[in-house]
Amino acid sequence: MMPTKNFDQRRYAQLFKQMCRIRAFERAAINAKNEGLVLGAIHPSIGQEAAAVGVCENLNKDDILLSTHRGHGHTLSKGADPSAMMLELLGKEGGNCAGKGGSMHIADFSVGMLGANGVVGANINIAVGAAHAIKLKGENKIVVCIFGDGAINRGPFLEGLNWAKVYNLPILFICEDNGYSATTHTKETTAGGGPVVRAQSLGIKAETFDGNDIITVDQAAQDYIERVKKSGPHLLHFLTYRLEGHTSTDPAAYRPDGEADGKWSNDPIARCRNLLVEDGVSAEQLDKFDNEATAEMTRVYKIARDASFPPALDAYKDVQDIGNPQTEAF
Amino acid sequence: MMPTKNFDQRRYAQLFKQMCRIRAFERAAINAKNEGLVLGAIHPSIGQEAAAVGVCENLNKDDILLSTHRGHGHTLSKGADPSAMMLELLGKEGGNCAGKGGSMHIADFSVGMLGANGVVGANINIAVGAAHAIKLKGENKIVVCIFGDGAINRGPFLEGLNWAKVYNLPILFICEDNGYSATTHTKETTAGGGPVVRAQSLGIKAETFDGNDIITVDQAAQDYIERVKKSGPHLLHFLTYRLEGHTSTDPAAYRPDGEADGKWSNDPIARCRNLLVEDGVSAEQLDKFDNEATAEMTRVYKIARDASFPPALDAYKDVQDIGNPQTEAF
Amino acid sequence: MKQMTYLEAGREGLAEMMREDTSVWALGEDLGRGGVFGQYHGLQTEFGKDRIADTPISESCILGSAVGAAMMGTRPVVEMRFSDFALCAVDELVNQAAKARYMFGGQTRVPMVVREPSGLWRSSAAQHSQSLEAWYAHIPGLVVVMPSTPADNRTLLMESIRCDDPVVYLEHKSLWDFEGPVDDGAEILPIGKARVARPGKDVTIVSWSAMFHTSMEAAEGLAAKGVDAEVIDLRTLWPWDKKTVFESVCKTGHLIVVHEAVQVGGFGAEIAASVTENVFSDLKSAPLRIGAPRIPISYAPTMEDEVRITAEQIIEKTLNRVGK
Amino acid sequence: MKQMTYLEAGREGLAEMMREDTSVWALGEDLGRGGVFGQYHGLQTEFGKDRIADTPISESCILGSAVGAAMMGTRPVVEMRFSDFALCAVDELVNQAAKARYMFGGQTRVPMVVREPSGLWRSSAAQHSQSLEAWYAHIPGLVVVMPSTPADNRTLLMESIRCDDPVVYLEHKSLWDFEGPVDDGAEILPIGKARVARPGKDVTIVSWSAMFHTSMEAAEGLAAKGVDAEVIDLRTLWPWDKKTVFESVCKTGHLIVVHEAVQVGGFGAEIAASVTENVFSDLKSAPLRIGAPRIPISYAPTMEDEVRITAEQIIEKTLNRVGK
Numbered sequence A, B: 001m002m003p004t005k006n007f008d009q010r011r012y013a014q015l016f017k018q019m020c021r022i023r024a025f026e027r028a029a030i031n032a033k034n035e036g037l038v039l040g041a042i043h044p045s046i047g048q049e050a051a052a053v054g055v056c057e058n059l060n061k062d063d064i065l066l067s068t069h070r071g072h073g074h075t076l077s078k079g080a081d082p083s084a085m086m087l088e089l090l091g092k093e094g095g096n097c098a099g100k101g102g103s104m105h106i107a108d109f110s111v112g113m114l115g116a117n118g119v120v121g122a123n124i125n126i127a128v129g130a131a132h133a134i135k136l137k138g139e140n141k142i143v144v145c146i147f148g149d150g151a152i153n154r155g156p157f158l159e160g161l162n163w164a165k166v167y168n169l170p171i172l173f174i175c176e177d178n179g180y181s182a183t184t185h186t187k188e189t190t191a192g193g194g195p196v197v198r199a200q201s202l203g204i205k206a207e208t209f210d211g212n213d214i215i216t217v218d219q220a221a222q223d224y225i226e227r228v229k230k231s232g233p234h235l236l237h238f239l240t241y242r243l244e245g246h247t248s249t250d251p252a253a254y255r256p257d258g259e260a261d262g263k264w265s266n267d268p269i270a271r272c273r274n275l276l277v278e279d280g281v282s283a284e285q286l287d288k289f290d291n292e293a294t295a296e297m298t299r300v301y302k303i304a305r306d307a308s309f310p311p312a313l314d315a316y317k318d319v320q321d322i323g324n325p326q327t328e329a330f
Numbered sequence C, D: 001m002k003q004m005t006y007l008e009a010g011r012e013g014l015a016e017m018m019r020e021d022t023s024v025w026a027l028g029e030d031l032g033r034g035g036v037f038g039q040y041h042g043l044q045t046e047f048g049k050d051r052i053a054d055t056p057i058s059e060s061c062i063l064g065s066a067v068g069a070a071m072m073g074t075r076p077v078v079e080m081r082f083s084d085f086a087l088c089a090v091d092e093l094v095n096q097a098a099k100a101r102y103m104f105g106g107q108t109r110v111p112m113v114v115r116e117p118s119g120l121w122r123s124s125a126a127q128h129s130q131s132l133e134a135w136y137a138h139i140p141g142l143v144v145v146m147p148s149t150p151a152d153n154r155t156l157l158m159e160s161i162r163c164d165d166p167v168v169y170l171e172h173k174s175l176w177d178f179e180g181p182v183d184d185g186a187e188i189l190p191i192g193k194a195r196v197a198r199p200g201k202d203v204t205i206v207s208w209s210a211m212f213h214t215s216m217e218a219a220e221g222l223a224a225k226g227v228d229a230e231v232i233d234l235r236t237l238w239p240w241d242k243k244t245v246f247e248s249v250c251k252t253g254h255l256i257v258v259h260e261a262v263q264v265g266g267f268g269a270e271i272a273a274s275v276t277e278n279v280f281s282d283l284k285s286a287p288l289r290i291g292a293p294r295i296p297i298s299y300a301p302t303m304e305d306e307v308r309i310t311a312e313q314i315i316e317k318t319l320n321r322v323g324k
């Protein structure tokens, strides 16, 4: 943990608020799912909020972000409107993806969030290409590409990281390591020293950090973003834990008894709260942040619940330009 | 170079002969290609023979070998009949693959040679699976999987090596590093420390050796084969040089002037010859080996030249069992 | 005779084969926990971690290693989780598995089964709902199987595992809970043989997988309108049972092919074109294909339903075609 | 007007677009040395290493990175070397490039061209000779282009680069040296429009890519036998020009579709089925498909020729069909 003498109360209060918003958004989404309002799968990131917030808070709006199937937190942190996101999760009109994507394809290009992805690891190559375009155009921004610990066993991890280094692209890879690949302990299917050592073998500087400590994440992110701007690709490995199931309906019975209970004491939001309390912020103030987040997401939930589904014929929009996708769909 | 006191003259004379046979085979094949007798592409391994011979001489017949598009030397060293191989290169009846594969798919399953491959890196996963089967069946043999320096940038390198280590499979990976990926210097497209460091990052012990010194290759292979039998996957990285073009018709004009000329002094056959001469073997004896090899491959060439093409209708054989591939091919 | 779900029948078929033949094993992600839909539930307990192998998230190695393991005399059953993820291993399937026997001149066989749960599954959107059977039917060397019933999911899986060539085995995700009799002494049809599930004289409806059930429902509706439809469950797409289909169309004069996949370039085109080429003079109307529009699959139910084929649509289009 | 080879015309088209639009760039293996067939010869000298980028042997990253680069407003031209190697990047093409615009609700476009040299090339065997255009036509979101002439290889490539959606651009390896006029003031047909290359009244022959030339040759032979064939070069498979084809078949009453790909599940089935569905009553005979048998491609010329379609075969089968 970082020395508290550097503790920037305003900043961490702000980050705390953001984490509360993510948690509240996902609680509202799970609630909606349980009520039958979300028809597809959702993959909550409860317990992993620090990595999302600590990284994204250090990005500019025009920096680019790509995420995984577990992307609500990243998308919100990057500045997306939660109503549009919730509308998307419910497949409603006004959703970011016009109801075509749902949770697994959540994206908000207007804030540089280029999409969650339903295919593990597929975002890596796409992110590398986004960074390649930035370099070609001589723009002064970076790409952040987030993936899970399971993704490092897919080919794109090798191809994408090698590529990023060969062309020296402005990209920060982030491995959010929650220990699991769906129902499997990732370590059982992963050889060698893990993402950091693999990245290093490709000439990419990489380090492991406590991903549940918001200060650590924040400072590591700041440091590494500067490094990326100076000298190309880097990788951050954040240790965290998925406090709930792989999807919202997964009871996660494959976990050793009591594992998750024990991990709640390491909840990044609770830890951040403690830091703020120690630094003199009142419990009331923190509750207020939390309640505001809950209230915001309750509003968002209601907006989404009451919205209508997109017209059926919108299914023919945005297929492709040449040829009329409706009249010539057969 | 190894101390000559351990020098086993008989053994290295034998290895010399084998290298001469590969060289002679490929010279005959290139000749046939120039005469228009070989219709597809051939990728000669002239200059890389030591890695093939030094490794394969240490394998048992029932050990398994998988190779690349540049597979003549490996296949011959594993014990394949050169006539059947030459027949295959000419697409003739009696070829190992019945004329269906050609050079790029050369294979002799009867000696455990499970195929060259037209897709760079594709043999890695297949080899890993062969090793997986050996482990499942509790058999006491190993798999050797050879690939080029260019292949380490494809996804299967990561997926296959990780897999091999996770299941602790009896497999020896060999990266034959000739410095080129077709017309490109591999180092220009390869980040980090190369195959050894990448393998190590996956928990696989790996080392680099001079691949043009037959003694070094032989001893490294012996050592690593023992290691594989004791403790699973390993990787050998052999430095070598492709003395001719990527294919037999490639003038290799992309090479810096004089590069190849200089490398001829490092020709593994010439080097082995020098060692033998130093150890007292007569030049006449060595010429005799060489001439025998040439004579053998000239015979082989003539057999292939004079053989007939397979009947057209053999095209319908070996497609699949269910359904008649000829009558129901449409 | 037992009553089982489609999912249970597949699991049962695999377990039977694994008991019968020790060279059979299965590999894929999360199989130890039963697989993502429960198709492997309990099998690791019975057969151990070697034969029900949990793998890394490495689709190309899952499929590619199976090719090598098959060449070495084992019979891997590859679980791809969603057919969409099989797109991460196409070289391994198409360039390697499908061609190895041929391109090595018969020196080897690749007896493997690639299980790919396929098709629409409510609000799974564009990357978890595809039906790509037409692709596999187009590839020489692949056998393509698409069971529609629990009984078939048991016996076709067993036959596929016994097959000495690579089989792409497409189970439909919406059928997992579908119940039906298995092992009831009924004749076991081999791969390559279609089933005339409902004899009829007025029109031939050919379908497979989930759409077979929709077609049966449509046949009931058609009966109520006085049209006696013959419904054929194709069961396997390669080889496909031309004889049964041609005979039926010769009798009825009308062909409707129904599939969930995109109509353009779908396997319905192959059937329609073959029927036309072979029994042209017996046709009373042009063979009609009913498939999905050429658009990706949406998440929102309203738009997703645009690609979903219903019994009503089949009824309406069939009535139109047979002129009633 | 200039005379150029198919290869040169493609190179010229790319160079023109790169001069016109600085967001256009190309990436692939060995491009700096001119690409494996010389299609990029000299371009790195003119445009530099950034815009003619030599890549690692990393097919999924070549294609996948292009998706990201396209989303960011550049126009990548992806060189896949052989269409067979594109099978190492199918997730990237089908799950990502083709669906991104749709599944993100129109927030982004993926303007990229995937060049895949395709088709038979003497004794290149099973992994270097495939024709898989039918696969791409089946995938919503992809545009599929198959030029047959130098003129088309220039203008269709330019149009494909201008297109705001992903285009699979299949050049035929056997046509590289084929010469013809380009930039000769002739009308430039857009993507989606077929060309009636030889008007005729007795039978419609639809083809594309290398088989178009074989069909033209067959038409000469047919003329000698008194059959006046109309030959249509389809040029693009998606969208394909139904109007032109239907009108022709309405006129001639007979349809022959010729393609090099495997006939089973080939795009010929789509054309035959569509024509039958749409102009059934104008058909004097069943549409006939001429495609390759469903076997992998052999190395030996005798066996390779079993999958090679000749003008003689087309003539014979056409005569048979039109009853002369």
Ligand SMILES: Cc1ncc(C[n+]2csc(CCOP(=O)(O)OP(=O)(O)O)c2C)c(N)n1
Binding pocket: A068, A069, A070, A118, A119, A120, A121, A147, A148, A149, A150, A151, A152, A178, A180, A181, A182, A186, A246, C029, C057, C059, C081, C085, C088
């Ligand atoms: C290529 C691919 N294979 C398998 C899956 C199924 N799948 C979805 S999430 C997941 C686990 C991913 O683990 P990790 O990368 O650690 O991310 P986490 O879920 O832990 O956030 C799997 C296997 C997929 N979506 N894509």
Ligand SMILES: Cc1ncc(C[n+]2csc(CCOP(=O)(O)OP(=O)(O)O)c2C)c(N)n1
Binding pocket: B068, B069, B070, B118, B119, B120, B121, B147, B148, B149, B150, B151, B152, B178, B180, B181, B182, B186, B246, D029, D057, D059, D081, D085, D088
């Ligand atoms: C997946 C794939 N991409 C590209 C090619 C084309 N190709 C054939 S050989 C080769 C170079 C391979 O380099 P390396 O692995 O070092 O082997 P070497 O040729 O040097 O023996 C390339 C790019 C291919 N066959 N397969």
Ligand SMILES: [Mg+2]
Binding pocket: A148, A149, A150, A176, A177, A178, A179, A180, A181, A182, A186
């Ligand atoms: Mg994880």
Ligand SMILES: [Mg+2]
Binding pocket: B148, B149, B150, B176, B177, B178, B179, B180, B181, B182, B186
């Ligand atoms: Mg090399």
